Amino acid sequence: MSENQNLLPFQGEAYFYPDFFSKSKSDFYFNQLLDEIRWKQEPIKIFGKEVMQPRLTAWYGDEGKIYTYSGITMIPHEWTPALLEIRQKAEEISKVRFTSALLNLYRDGKDSMGWHRDNEKELGLNPVIGSVTFGASRCFQLRNYQDKKLIRSIDLSHGSFLLMQGETQHFWEHQLPKVKNTVDVRINITFRVIK
Numbered sequence: 001m002s003e004n005q006n007l008l009p010f011q012g013e014a015y016f017y018p019d020f021f022s023k024s025k026s027d028f029y030f031n032q033l034l035d036e037i038r039w040k041q042e043p044i045k046i047f048g049k050e051v052m053q054p055r056l057t058a059w060y061g062d063e064g065k066i067y068t069y070s071g072i073t074m075i076p077h078e079w080t081p082a083l084l085e086i087r088q089k090a091e092e093i094s095k096v097r098f099t100s101a102l103l104n105l106y107r108d109g110k111d112s113m114g115w116h117r118d119n120e121k122e123l124g125l126n127p128v129i130g131s132v133t134f135g136a137s138r139c140f141q142l143r144n145y146q147d148k149k150l151i152r153s154i155d156l157s158h159g160s161f162l163l164m165q166g167e168t169q170h171f172w173e174h175q176l177p178k179v180k181n182t183v184d185v186r187i188n189i190t191f192r193v194i195k
């Protein structure tokens with residue numbers, strides 16, 4: 001792994017590993033996850049109003065690690081063998097023990113995730129987030145919270161790994177914007193440590 005320069009100029013750390021999983025492993029995991037994960041479209045509360053999220057999600061993890069975000073409480077499903085293998089690789093490079101994973105499935109270019117920080121109190125002071133991508137590449141952006149003109153963009157490709165740590169979740173928001181051109185399904189796993 002040589003591609004490990006910090007993508008952020010200050011106030012946090014983000015490291016990108018483009019070929020974290022081999023092509024054949026990535027193809028295998030993509031199909032496996034597409035098939036066996038209990039994908040659902042869930043509502044979230046925005047200013048007290050329920051709206052459907054523009055993507056499918058699922059929550060997996062250690063028993064009892066309950067997570068609340070945007071007004072919904074997520075009770076985890078049990079780890080699958082594939083998720084445990086992927087987590088193992090993510091843990092080796094991240095040097096933390098991940099308790100939980102939020103999975104996202106973007107069906108096409110209209111599915112997205114808006115600007116946010118992964119700063120729920122369950123994640124502790126400086127969250128370590130390990131993000132795995134299988135399937136279509138999508139543009140991922142980090143934007144400084146104080147200076148919203150300061151943006152870093154990166155293509156998260158099939159089999160890649162992005163590690164965010166340090167003060168990143170205090171000072172940088174991130175998003176996965178919609179795209180106009182046709183894109184295939186993308187699966188993302190964000191591994192997290194719930195305290």
Ligand SMILES: O=C(O)CCC(=O)C(=O)O
Nearest residue numbers: 102104118140176188190
């Ligand atoms: O799909 C992605 O790459 C981003 C996912 C994300 O930001 C999240 O799950 O909090």
Ligand SMILES: [Fe+2]
Nearest residue numbers: 116117118174
């Ligand atoms: Fe996030």
